[in-house]
Amino acid sequence: MSSVFFNSLGCILMTLASYIASLQVFRRFKKSWLNPLYTGTALLLIILLFCNIPLSAYQKGSSLFELLLQLSVVSFAVPLYKEWPLMKRHLKKIFSGVFAGTSLGIFTVYIMSQLFHFNQEIMASLIPRSVTLPVALTVSDGLGGTTAFTVFFVLFSGLFSVMMGPKLLKWLGINSKAAKGLAMGTSAQMLGASRSLMWGEEEGAMGCIAMTTSAIILSLFIPILLLLL
Amino acid sequence: MPWLIQILLLAIFLIAGNFAAEFFHIPLPGSVIGMIMLLILLVTNLIKLEWIEKAASFQIKHMSLLFIPFVIGLFLSPNFIPLLNFHFLLVLILSSFCSLLGTAYSVQLYENIKRRSQK
Numbered sequence: 491m492s493s494v495f496f497n498s499l500g501c502i503l504m505t506l507a508s509y510i511a512s513l514q515v516f517r518r519f520k521k522s523w524l525n526p527l528y529t530g531t532a533l534l535l536i537i538l539l540f541c542n543i544p545l546s547a548y549q550k551g552s553s554l555f556e557l558l559l560q561l562s563v564v565s566f567a568v569p570l571y572k573e574w575p576l577m578k579r580h581l582k583k584i585f586s587g588v589f590a591g592t593s594l595g596i597f598t599v600y601i602m603s604q605l606f607h608f609n610q611e612i613m614a615s616l617i618p619r620s621v622t623l624p625v626a627l628t629v630s631d632g633l634g635g636t637t638a639f640t641v642f643f644v645l646f647s648g649l650f651s652v653m654m655g656p657k658l659l660k661w662l663g664i665n666s667k668a669a670k671g672l673a674m675g676t677s678a679q680m681l682g683a684s685r686s687l688m689w690g691e692e693e694g695a696m697g698c699i700a701m702t703t704s705a706i707i708l709s710l711f712i713p714i715l716l717l718l719l
Numbered sequence: 720m721p722w723l724i725q726i727l728l729l730a731i732f733l734i735a736g737n738f739a740a741e742f743f744h745i746p747l748p749g750s751v752i753g754m755i756m757l758l759i760l761l762v763t764n765l766i767k768l769e770w771i772e773k774a775a776s777f778q779i780k781h782m783s784l785l786f787i788p789f790v791i792g793l794f795l796s797p798n799f800i801p802l803l804n805f806h807f808l809l810v811l812i813l814s815s816f817c818s819l820l821g822t823a824y825s826v827q828l829y830e831n832i833k834r835r836s837q838k
Contacts, residue, residue: 509784527783531790538791545795552788558778559785563750564732565775567757574762583829591822598814606806616810620818623786628748638796641789643811651815658816664823666830673823677815680782700822702754709747 501551508534559624566702573695583668584696588703591676595620596711600718610719615639617715618708619647622679625705632712633719644679651678652685667692675700725774728766732757 512529538548570577577584596617603613615635618626623644630640655674664670670689674682675697683701687694720728736753739745745752760766793799 505784505787509781509787525783527786527790530784531787531794534787534791535794538795545792548795549788549792552791555785555788559782560750561726561729561733562778562782562785563748564729564736564753564757565771565778567732567754567761568768568772568775569779570754570758571761571768583826583833586829587822587826590825591818591820594821595814595818598817599810602810602813606810608806612807616807616814619811619814623789624750625748628750632746636798637789638793638798639802641793642799642802643807645786645790645793646808646811647815650812651819654815655819658819659823662820662823664827666827668830669823669826672826673819676822677818706747706751706755709751712746 497547498551498554501548502554504537505534505552508537563624569698570702573699576695577699580668584672584699584703587672588676588700589707591673592620592704592707610634611636612639613719616643619643620677620679621705621708622701625709629709629712633715648678648681652681655682656685668696671696672700676704720770722774725771728771729774
């Protein structure tokens with residue numbers, strides 16, 4: 491019993507230490523590629539490999555973070571509430587934009603999965619690729635996907651959209667603040683919302699709104715998708 | 720409100736959301752239902768923003784910490800190398816473009832139509 495306790499405590503402390511160290515580096519140098527998500531992960535990976543800690547031991551100890559991630563989805567009620575007047579004013583615009591992006595994404599995944607003959611497990615893990623991780627994991631689980639696949643698909647889509655999205659939007663001449671924020675939030679969830687905050691307050695608010703509403707819209711698709719898969 | 724109570728309050732919404740999802744067979748993740756319930760109570764002023772604001776904002780600000788264990792799990796999992804498959808990456812890239820442009824163009828179209836009708 492006590493060894494389990496110390497094991498989890500050790501995992502949590504190691505993760506926290508790597509995060510805090512990389513956050514300090516980020517605050518010091520303020521470069522976007524020094525995002526604590528990348529540097530913190532790299533640091534922790536080095537520690538784990540160096541101390542020869544197997545993945546199974548680490549994962550057993552880190553289940554607290556899974557719970558906290560779910561809790562942070564609940565926390566998104568706060569930014570949504572703060573942007574409530576903006577949301578009410580632009581309800582139709584937000585809904586049509588986010589709905590179009592989310593459903594087009596699902597449609598593309600579905601068509602291409604048929605084309606490449608992916609099995610159901612892979613398709614179920616691909617479908618929630620555009621929404622924030624805690625919601626994506628729940629959706630993929632409900633559809634019969636796997637955690638490792640879903641995490642990879644979500645992170646790859648998010649990173650790709652956040653790297654290419656702003657350039658693409660500029661190149662295509664999309665200057666509307668709402669269009670930029672909503673597009674980034676819909677396609678790159680949390681990463682996109684924080685990227686759109688760099689453009690300005692309205693873009694950031696729209697990114698945050700898009701990230702949450704796209705998670706809700708995608709969850710609403712589950713019953714339809716269960717019939718299709 | 721002290722920190723612990725703020726976090727407990729958020730946890731109550733998570734538990735209630737999970738319970739509602741199970742009990743009423745709602746096909747939404749429990750955390751999303753909890754968030755919607757909290758939002759409704761905030762909008763109707765039954766819950767004051769100050770009661771949860773500190774804990775919620777702190778959690779969102781440091782959300783990338785919570786992603787780290789998942790990324791570690793991904794890198795160290797034996798499934799990682801087969802995931803770097805050309806077909807997967809192609810689907811991810813194309814569908815990301817579709818989401819991005821689908822949203823951007825429909826919002827712009829909506830704004831253009833609105834502007835024209837106002838003239």
